[in-house]
Amino acid sequence: MKGFFQELVRNKILFLMIAPALLFFVVFSYAPMVGVYYAFTRFSFDGGLFGGEFIGLKNFEFLFNSGVLWNLTKNTVLYNIAFIIISNVLQLACAIFLAELPGKWFKKSTQSIMFLPFFVSFVLVGAFVFNLFSNSGVINTMLTSMGLQTYDFYMHTAPWKYIIVFFHVWKGLGYGTVIYLAAIMSVSDEYHEAAKIDGANIFKRIQHITIPLLIPTFILLILLSLGGILKGQFDLFYQIIGNNGMLYNSTDIIDTYVYRSLAVNFDIGMGTAAGLYQSLFGFVLILVVNYIIRKVQKDYALF
Amino acid sequence: MKKIKTMGTLLVSTAVMASMLAACGSNNSNNTNAGSNEGTEASANTGSNKADAKAPDTSKKVELVWYLLGDPAKDQAKVTAELNKMLEKDLNTTIKLNFTTWTDWQTKYNLLLASGEKVDMLFASSWADFYKFANQGAFMPLNDLLPTYAPTTWSSVSEQDWKEATVNDKIYAVPATYPEYTPDGLVYREDWREELGLPEIKDLASIEAYLEGVKKSKNITPINGKAYNEIFTMFKSYEGFQQIGGDSGVIVSKSYDTPRDIVAYPFTPEFEEWAKTMKTWAQKGFWKSDTLSDQKEAGDAIKTGQGAAYWRNAPGAGGFITGLQSSNPEITMGYFPFSRFKNLTMPTLSVNNAMAIPKSAPNAERSLMVLDKLRNDPKYYDLINYGLEGTHYSMDADGKHIVTPPAGVAAKGFIGYDIATWGLRVESMERKKQAGGWEGFDALLEEFKSQSKPNIFAQVIMDYNPVKSQQAAVNSVIQQYGMPLMMGLVPDVDKAIATYRKQLEAAGVNEVLKYVQEQANASFDAQGIK
Numbered sequence: 001m002k003g004f005f006q007e008l009v010r011n012k013i014l015f016l017m018i019a020p021a022l023l024f025f026v027v028f029s030y031a032p033m034v035g036v037y038y039a040f041t042r043f044s045f046d047g048g049l050f051g052g053e054f055i056g057l058k059n060f061e062f063l064f065n066s067g068v069l070w071n072l073t074k075n076t077v078l079y080n081i082a083f084i085i086i087s088n089v090l091q092l093a094c095a096i097f098l099a100e101l102p103g104k105w106f107k108k109s110t111q112s113i114m115f116l117p118f119f120v121s122f123v124l125v126g127a128f129v130f131n132l133f134s135n136s137g138v139i140n141t142m143l144t145s146m147g148l149q150t151y152d153f154y155m156h157t158a159p160w161k162y163i164i165v166f167f168h169v170w171k172g173l174g175y176g177t178v179i180y181l182a183a184i185m186s187v188s189d190e191y192h193e194a195a196k197i198d199g200a201n202i203f204k205r206i207q208h209i210t211i212p213l214l215i216p217t218f219i220l221l222i223l224l225s226l227g228g229i230l231k232g233q234f235d236l237f238y239q240i241i242g243n244n245g246m247l248y249n250s251t252d253i254i255d256t257y258v259y260r261s262l263a264v265n266f267d268i269g270m271g272t273a274a275g276l277y278q279s280l281f282g283f284v285l286i287l288v289v290n291y292i293i294r295k296v297q298k299d300y301a302l303f
Numbered sequence: 304m305k306k307i308k309t310m311g312t313l314l315v316s317t318a319v320m321a322s323m324l325a326a327c328g329s330n331n332s333n334n335t336n337a338g339s340n341e342g343t344e345a346s347a348n349t350g351s352n353k354a355d356a357k358a359p360d361t362s363k364k365v366e367l368v369w370y371l372l373g374d375p376a377k378d379q380a381k382v383t384a385e386l387n388k389m390l391e392k393d394l395n396t397t398i399k400l401n402f403t404t405w406t407d408w409q410t411k412y413n414l415l416l417a418s419g420e421k422v423d424m425l426f427a428s429s430w431a432d433f434y435k436f437a438n439q440g441a442f443m444p445l446n447d448l449l450p451t452y453a454p455t456t457w458s459s460v461s462e463q464d465w466k467e468a469t470v471n472d473k474i475y476a477v478p479a480t481y482p483e484y485t486p487d488g489l490v491y492r493e494d495w496r497e498e499l500g501l502p503e504i505k506d507l508a509s510i511e512a513y514l515e516g517v518k519k520s521k522n523i524t525p526i527n528g529k530a531y532n533e534i535f536t537m538f539k540s541y542e543g544f545q546q547i548g549g550d551s552g553v554i555v556s557k558s559y560d561t562p563r564d565i566v567a568y569p570f571t572p573e574f575e576e577w578a579k580t581m582k583t584w585a586q587k588g589f590w591k592s593d594t595l596s597d598q599k600e601a602g603d604a605i606k607t608g609q610g611a612a613y614w615r616n617a618p619g620a621g622g623f624i625t626g627l628q629s630s631n632p633e634i635t636m637g638y639f640p641f642s643r644f645k646n647l648t649m650p651t652l653s654v655n656n657a658m659a660i661p662k663s664a665p666n667a668e669r670s671l672m673v674l675d676k677l678r679n680d681p682k683y684y685d686l687i688n689y690g691l692e693g694t695h696y697s698m699d700a701d702g703k704h705i706v707t708p709p710a711g712v713a714a715k716g717f718i719g720y721d722i723a724t725w726g727l728r729v730e731s732m733e734r735k736k737q738a739g740g741w742e743g744f745d746a747l748l749e750e751f752k753s754q755s756k757p758n759i760f761a762q763v764i765m766d767y768n769p770v771k772s773q774q775a776a777v778n779s780v781i782q783q784y785g786m787p788l789m790m791g792l793v794p795d796v797d798k799a800i801a802t803y804r805k806q807l808e809a810a811g812v813n814e815v816l817k818y819v820q821e822q823a824n825a826s827f828d829a830q831g832i833k
Contacts, residue, residue, distance in 0.1 A: 042768070043417065045441040045662055062772030067809060134593045154593035155792065244595040245783040246792060260782050261775035266413045270775060
């Protein structure tokens with residue numbers, strides 16, 4: 001304890017600098033965790049926020065009773081795996097291409113254009129999707145004018161997996177690319193110059209210099225996204241699929257299910273229970289994956 | 304727009320923050336009720352209050368916080384300032400009028416009550432879960448306060464109206480005195496119907512004939528947008544099913560005359576037959592196969608000549624039709640209330656619109672005094688409901704009704720004053736006609752009154768607590784399997800119905816049904832209905 005105070009006095013400026021960040025996390029991440037308690041109580045107005053009756057795991061029943069939880073968890077996890085892998089690989093590839101591109105102007109404008117979808121709200125994405133795929137949408141109008149049979153997208157579940165993954169990747173591509181680009185830029189030019197002198201062509205250099213040096217960033221980003229693997233992109237799914245029960249078989253994730261179940265009766269306890277399930281699952285998953293990575297390659301592990 | 308990303312985290316963080324904030328804003332306005340009956344020097348302040356011997360103490364200046372649904376008017380600040388001037392003089396009170404806006408209002412409303420924010424009065428309604436909240440103890444019981452602090456209202460509101468605002472023997476809200484009939488129905492293009500020589504709309508067959516006729520001749524999608532409400536409300540009214548316990552569930556009473564015959568409608572032969580009919584309607588293209596994903600209101604398509612039918616309740620139809628008369632005078636609309644299927648209408652409950660006081664309210668007494676003024680003093684009533692005379696309206700020649708825009712103000716660019724004061728309306732004080740002054744409305748009202756029966760179903764109080772996990776699962780199944788069936792979008796109706804029923808059972812619909820039956824029977828017993 002004494003050591004800690006000495007440390008505090010010695011580095012007081014540094015501690016002062018980290019204080020706002022600490023405060024932020026305490027106020028917005030740690031203090032609200034108290035609310036986990038709601039998952040185990042029945043809320044009542046008489047008792048106020050913490051006066052509810054303790055009811056154990058009853059709030060979790062609606063997740064388990066109906067027998068849909070397995071399917072929902074599977075959907076959520078599979079979608080997220082597709083999101084994470086496809087997004088990261090494409091972002092990595094785009095970053096490498098951009099880094100190797102000559103011509104500053106072209107590079108910058110490409111980067112900006114790729115970044116733009118990130119700012120488009122999901123409500124608009126939902127409108128895009130509807131206007132592309134609805135019966136009188138762009139695609140079906142095109143098919144008609146070419147004399148082809150129209151395809152009723154909103155009656156078939158098959159295409160939606162791809163549509164959702166596509167729009168997710170499209171929206172996040174520019175953002176992820178910038179992160180990888182920053183990592184590439186931090187690679188010292190000396191490696192490349194040395195390799196050039198040794199006669200390595202551009203593909204060799206990418207394969208043996210850029211990619212290996214990006215792996216730690218890649219793993220870090222994957223690890224970070226794994227924590228949220230059970231947190232579906234509610235905005236994305238809700239805006240694109242909406243109330244269309246026809247498509248739920250292949251597009252229902254935990255978040256949309258919880259929303260649909262509780263939008264009507266607004267139950268604080270059950271909502272918290274669902275959130276807690278997702279967070280716990282993510283927490284365990286990230287511990288396991290991090291453990292595996294630490295066994296294989298200690299330096300790459302998150303902690 | 305971020306809806307509810309993960310309900311849990313959102314709720315928890317908001318609730319915790321709110322409770323922290325609430326704790327900080329200490330309770331500096333202590334109760335004003337202490338010794339309220341010894342009106343000595345304070346009684347002078349209460350002005351025109353008639354119970355002058357017992358006038359409540361208003362010596363302490365109080366700022367009230369009120370919440371209304373919806374959006375504030377453009378000139379809200381001016382109107383509120385004027386209101387506060389009057390209130391300060393009469394009751395030594397000012398009001399802070401807050402609005403939930405319509406975006407996610409339900410979530411905000413729930414959070415307002417759950418977080419224990421200091422609110423002195425807010426809108427309450429049977430369609431905003433009044434009974435559920437009252438049963439859970441979110442509101443303050445008013446029985447003891449009303450005679451003292453809102454004497455005029457207390458004596459003028461009818462016993463039946465108070466009864467409808469009563470839960471577990473306590474009055475929890477002050478209902479508006481504004482009886483309405485709000486049966487569902489269909490707005491349609493009367494001009495097209497006549498032009499095409501289609502039969503007059505009076506039953507399901509003529510509706511089908513109309514939809515088919517306009518579909519063929521005008522080459523449009525008749526219900527062009529989201530069509531679920533149109534079809535679902537038609538289904539209920541056509542079969543005479545009376546929904547119990549919320550608009551979204553599957554539990555219905557099979558008919559008004561046998562209220563205790565309560566079933567889950569997806570298990571009835573009527574539903575089977577309906578789903579098959581709707582399949583043929585869907586195939587004929589009365590709505591589009593992507594209707595469940597569509598976010599557009601079918602009414603918007605009517606304005607552009609791209610649609611021909613739209614679901615509205617009767618006053619809503621009036622508003623829609625008068626709106627069209629001024630924006631698209633070339634269109635003539637007709638209205639078919641679904642109540643004609645069974646020749647039955649029920650008046651809305653008095654608590655369809657009401658004002659209630661949350662349990663945590665610091666100044667309940669003063670709120671009631673203000674409400675009494677707003678409801679019964681024409682000066683206040685006109686101000687809160689219609690805005691400033693001369694700016695937002697002027698009096699009609701008859702001295703009873705108002706005209707907007709006011710005399711001397713051009714209609715073009717005029718933005719009226721219109722806020723959701725539904726909770727404090729009083730019919731005898733109204734200066735506006737129901738349904739936006741639509742000329743067809745009076746006849747309809749006569750029709751509704753002639754076939755009116757008491758609303759025995761809306762008083763069945765349920766908070767679903769014992770079956771809430773089943774109810775949540777059932778809600779989800781309805782959307783996934785029920786809605787496509789209702790819209791006739793499934794390839795094989797029989798198979799889809801079998802799946803729907805199986806899923807409902809797995810979700811626990813029978814437990815929900817049993818719970819509703821128990822509650823309903825208890826309520827019918829209490830109401831003295833066989």
